[in-house]
Each structure stands twice: as structure tokens, then as C-alpha cells.
Amino acid sequence: MISKINKTLLFCVLLSLVSCKTQQDSKTPRWLDDIQYDSTVDKKNFVVCDDNDIYQYFNLGDAIHYNGDKPMLINSFLENYDSTKVKKESGLIRIRFIVNCHGETDRFRIMQSDLNYKEKVFDKNITNQLMAITKALDGWGQKYMEDGTSVDYWQFLNFKIVEGKIVKILP
Amino acid sequence: MKYLTLILILFSSSFLFSQPNCNSFLWEGDTIKYNACKLSEKFVDYYQFDMRGQAILDSCILICPYYAWPYFEKASTYIKSGNFLKWNYYINKSYEYDPINTLPYRASCRAKFFADYVGAISDINELDSLVSFDIGYTNGGTYHLNVWKGLCYKNLDSFDIAAKIINDHIQKQPDAIGFYDYLHLGVCYQKLEMHEQALECFEKQINYNDLSEIWYYSAISFKALGMHDEYNSSIKKAQEYLSNGQTLVGGFRTLDDEIFQYELDQLISN
Numbered sequence: 256m257i258s259k260i261n262k263t264l265l266f267c268v269l270l271s272l273v274s275c276k277t278q279q280d281s282k283t284p285r286w287l288d289d290i291q292y293d294s295t296v297d298k299k300n301f302v303v304c305d306d307n308d309i310y311q312y313f314n315l316g317d318a319i320h321y322n323g324d325k326p327m328l329i330n331s332f333l334e335n336y337d338s339t340k341v342k343k344e345s346g347l348i349r350i351r352f353i354v355n356c357h358g359e360t361d362r363f364r365i366m367q368s369d370l371n372y373k374e375k376v377f378d379k380n381i382t383n384q385l386m387a388i389t390k391a392l393d394g395w396g397q398k399y400m401e402d403g404t405s406v407d408y409w410q411f412l413n414f415k416i417v418e419g420k421i422v423k424i425l426p
Numbered sequence: 427m428k429y430l431t432l433i434l435i436l437f438s439s440s441f442l443f444s445q446p447n448c449n450s451f452l453w454e455g456d457t458i459k460y461n462a463c464k465l466s467e468k469f470v471d472y473y474q475f476d477m478r479g480q481a482i483l484d485s486c487i488l489i490c491p492y493y494a495w496p497y498f499e500k501a502s503t504y505i506k507s508g509n510f511l512k513w514n515y516y517i518n519k520s521y522e523y524d525p526i527n528t529l530p531y532r533a534s535c536r537a538k539f540f541a542d543y544v545g546a547i548s549d550i551n552e553l554d555s556l557v558s559f560d561i562g563y564t565n566g567g568t569y570h571l572n573v574w575k576g577l578c579y580k581n582l583d584s585f586d587i588a589a590k591i592i593n594d595h596i597q598k599q600p601d602a603i604g605f606y607d608y609l610h611l612g613v614c615y616q617k618l619e620m621h622e623q624a625l626e627c628f629e630k631q632i633n634y635n636d637l638s639e640i641w642y643y644s645a646i647s648f649k650a651l652g653m654h655d656e657y658n659s660s661i662k663k664a665q666e667y668l669s670n671g672q673t674l675v676g677g678f679r680t681l682d683d684e685i686f687q688y689e690l691d692q693l694i695s696n
Contacts, residue, residue, distance in 0.1 A: 286475040288507040311475065311506060318679045325680050326688035347540060349508045370542070372514035411508035415541045423541040426508070426679035 288409075290351065290362045301353075301361035303407050309353060310408040315398040318426045322394030328412075329424055335388045336421055342378035343418040345370050348385055351411040354395045360410075363390060370417075377416070385414055385421075443498045443520070443527040445470075462490035469496075474503050494524035498531070502565075505535050506678070529553040530571060534564035538679055543578035550575045569604050570595060577682055580614055589614035605635050606674065606683075613643055613683050621647040638667035639674055642685050645693060664690055 284291065285307065303309065312318065319325045349366040365382060369375045389412060397405040415423040448463035466486045472479030480503070486496040501516035513535070521528040533549035536542035550571050553561050561571045569577065576591035592611045596603055612627030628644045631637075641664035648657040664685075667673065674684040 285477055287477060287480055287503055288475075288509055313506065313678045316677070318676055324686035324688060326686050347510050349510065351508060366509065366511060368510055368514075372510050372540075374511055409507065413508050413510070413540065425539055425541060426676075 288351075290353070290364050290409075292362065296363075298361045301359065302355060302357070303353060304356035304405070305407060308406070310398065310406050312408055312410045312426075314408065315400070315406070317396075320396040320398060321392070322396065325424075327394060328392065331392055332385075332388055332414075332421055332424060335391075336384050338420045341380040341384070341419040344378055344381065345417045345419075346375055346377065347372070348377060348382065348414045348416060349411055350386060350389045350414075351409060352389070353407055354398075354410050355407045356397060356405040358395050358397045360390070360392070360395060378419075381416060381419060443495065443524070443531060445495060458490045459493050462486040462493045462496070465489065466493075466496055466499075469499065474499075474506075492523050494520045494522075494528065497523070498528060502531070505539055508539065510540060526553065526556055529556075530562050531565045533571065533574065534566070537574065537578050537581070538564075541581070543581045546578045547575055550578075568606070570599070570602055570607075572599075573604055573607050573610070576614075577610060580610065580617075580682070583617075585614045585617040589618065603634070606631070606681075608634060609637070609639060609643070610683060616643060616647055619650070621650050636667075637673055638664045638690075639683055639685050641667060642690060642693065643683070661690075661694060 286309070289309070312320075319328060321328045346367060346369040350363055351366070352360050352363040354360050363386060365386060367375055367377050367382065395410065398408050399405050411426075413425040414421055415425070445466065446463060448460050448467070451457075451460040451463055463486075465482060469479050469482045469486075472482070480500065483496040483500050486493060497516045497520040501513050501520060504512040504516060517528065517532050517535070521532060529549045529552060533546040533553070536549065537546035550561065553571070563570055564574050572595040573592050576588040576595070578588075579585075579591060580588035589611060592607060592614065596607060596611070608627045608631035612624040612631065615621070615624035615627060624647045625644060628640045628647075631640050641660045645657050645660035645664060648654075648660055668685070668687060668690060674681045676684065
């Protein structure tokens with residue numbers, strides 16, 4: 256009888272360990288630098304068509320697949336970014352996000368460094384403007400597999416900022 | 427042109443810091459590095475972004491913290507997600523343990539992805555001081571590092587220095603003229619308002635790659651020289667090639683002197 260209870264207990268413990276592992280796995284990114292959904296900042300109605308297979312921006316063609324190409328994207332920042340109301344700080348800012356299979360965007364995340372690639376926090380007037388303009392960009396193109404299926408992809412924009420001004424947008 | 431870019435992307439790893447022959451470490455008597463190297467061979471079974479492959483690289487680093495290759499591979503993944511913090515950490519670790527194999531790549535990426543032209547020039551100069559052989563090419567193999575240094579100066583608006591460096595490379599190594607060297611040299615001359623020299627370069631570029639960009643920049647120089655017929659025919663050709671996709675194409679980034687319809691429209695309307 257005791258042996259039976261022990262076996263049952265052992266089974267339960269093993270089952271709970273397996274469950275824990277499964278839960279952990281589901282939270283572990285499958286791909287490097289994946290951005291997990293965060294209900295506090297991400298849109299609830301943003302659809303990722305295939306969460307297991309989000310492509311990188313370079314996998315299926317142009318580095319910047321945007322309506323009007325890169326000049327139009329640059330113009331959006333030139334027209335909307337106001338360098339007169341920011342601190343004269345310098346460094347790099349990356350904004351990374353998903354363009355889904357419908358050409359919509361979300362899961363925006365920001366990364367910041369000085370010009371020596373050391374982490375720093377920029378004046379909010381700089382980062383908030385860049386984030387707002389990036390979120391408002393609505394010309395991202397869909398990318399397709401050979402069979403015509405449109406896919407989700409990761410895109411990023413790196414901004415080189417010198418004394419508060421945008422001097423380069425990459426890639 | 428797109429096929430050429432695809433080929434360059436597919437084979438770009440062959441221009442990178444290649445995976446060493448593990449036996450060489452054994453012959454040197456370094457069994458720790460040999461063991462890390464043998465394990466790192468399993469990395470190629472995975473897509474570069476796959477965390478299982480990245481875990482293998484992490485294990486290699488744990489086994490042999492002074493083995494440069496896994497740091498380099500991790501850096502070359504992070505660069506593709508634009509993650510400059512992680513990229514910088516890993517590429518500097520790779521540099522620490524193998525500067526000669528790391529500097530060409532670091533110089534390439536600093537300029538390509540972060541507009542860090544001063545850092546790239548510094549890396550190329552350092553490499554030049556470390557080796558007695560040819561300093562080689564950027565990752566991807568498109569540019570000789572001498573030309574890449576010239577392009578960095580061009581991006582810093584030092585067009586005279588850029589033109590001299592690129593021209594010197596072409597003169598000294600005529601067998602190592604790159605796909606777009608004459609185009610970039612021509613644009614440097616154009617910026618210096620040396621339009622005859624610019625047009626000579628654009629004409630030579632045709633033999634390497636006949637691109638819309640050649641005709642776009644030729645049109646600018648013809649316009650400056652008041653050669654209206656040549657300007658018009660160049661514009662026409664630039665548009666024809668652009669419509670056919672016969673342009674510079676970068677899979678990972680917008681290339682130096684690459685043009686889009688917007689630029690051509692601007693030139694025509696001004």
C-alpha cells in the first residue's frame with residue numbers, strides 16, 4: 256500500500272516537473288532576439304499570422320520594403336522629427352518591430368547606446384518622437400514566400416543621432 | 427543584379443571568419459580549444475537565429491573562453507537583428523582573441539550598420555599595421571578594404587581623400603577592381619565638381635556592371651557641363667534600367683550611392 260502511494264507521489268512529482276518544463280519552454284524564445292507579446296505595451300488585436308515562423312527583414316528581399324522606398328521613409332522622419340526641442344545628445348537608437356502578413360506593425364521595442372555602443376538612456380523627447388513616427392509609418396510592404404503566402408517579418412530601424420539630430424537611418 | 431546580390435548573400439559566410447580546422451588546435455597542444463572547436467561544428471546544423479544553435483556557441487565559450495570563433499558567430503547573428511549592444515560585446519571578445527580575423531568584419535559592420543565610419547577606418551588602419559599580406563575584403567566580398575576605407579571617407583564628406591584612396595587602389599591592384607569601385611570613384615569626383623573625371627569613371631563602370639545608377643549620376647554630370655542631349659539620353663536609360671530592376675541592390679541594407687525612383691524624379695523635376 257505504502258509502495259503504491261509512493262509510486263503515485265513520484266508520478267505526480269514527475270508530472271509536475273514535466274508541466275513546469277513545458278511552461279518554461281513556451282516562454283523561451285525559439286529564435287534569437289525574438290520579442291514576446293507583452294500585454295502592457297502591445298496591441299491586443301495585432302495578429303501575427305505565424306508566431307513560430309517570423310522571418311528576418313533580409314530573408315525575402317529588400318532591406319527596406321516600404322511604399323516609395325527608403326526615401327519616403329526618411330522623409331517621414333525629416334518632416335516630423337523636431338530636433339529643436341531635444342537635448343543635444345548623441346548615440347544609436349534601434350527600434351525593432353514586427354511587420355505582419357497584412358503589412359501592419361506592432362511589438363515595438365527600443366534599444367539605446369552612446370556612440371561607443373555603451374548602453375544609455377536618451378532624452379525622452381528624442382525617443383518618444385522616434386517611436387511615435389515609427390509607429391505611424393504605414394507603408395510597410397508585405398513579403399511573400401515563393402508559393403505566394405504572405406509572411407510576418409522582423410524589421411528594425413537604427414538611428415544615428417548626433418547632438419539631437421538624426422544623421423543616418425539604417426539599414 | 428538581384429541574382430548577383432542573392433549569390434553574395436548566400437556565399438557571404440565564405441568571406442567571413444571561417445570555422446577553423448579543429449585539428450590545428452590539437453597539433454598546437456590546445457585540447458581545450460580543440461574540444462570547443464569540435465562542439466562548434468554542430469552549430470552549422472541549425473539556422474543562425476535558432477536558439478539551439480546559439481546554445482551550442484554558448485557551450486563552446488564555456489569550454490574555451492579564449493576561442494574567438496563562437497563570439498564571432500554570435501556577433502554575426504546579432505548584427506542581423508540590429509542589436510548593437512550584444513553585437514559590440516561579442517565582436518570585441520572575438521577581436522580580443524583573434525584581431526586579424528575579426529578586424530575586416532568589424533570594420534565592415536561598423537560602417538554598414540551603424541554609420542561608424544571613423545571606427546571602421548581605425549579598424550582598417552589597425553589591420554594594415556598588423557599584417558604584411560593583403561588586408562582583404564569586406565564581409566560579403568563586395569569591396570576591398572582599401573576601397574571600403576575610401577567609402578568611409580566619402581561618407582564623412584572627405585571626397586578628395588576618398589577619391590585618392592579608391593583611385594590608388596585601382597591603380598595598384600588592377601586585378602582587384604570591385605563590382606562598383608568606378609561608380610563610387612565617379613561620384614566622389616562629381617562631388618568635387620570634377621565632372622569629366624566622373625564621366626570617365628562611369629563609362630568604365632559599364633564594363634563591370636551596367637546599372638541605373640551609372641546613368642543617373644552621368645546625367646547629373648552632363649547637366650552640370652551643359653550637355654543637354656547626353657543628359658536626356660542618360661535620364662532615359664536610368665529610368666529604363668530602374669524600371670527593369672537593373673540597379674544596386676543590397677539585401678541587408680541600402681547601399682552607398684544606390685538610387686530609387688524618388689531620386690530620379692527629383693533630378694528630372696529640378
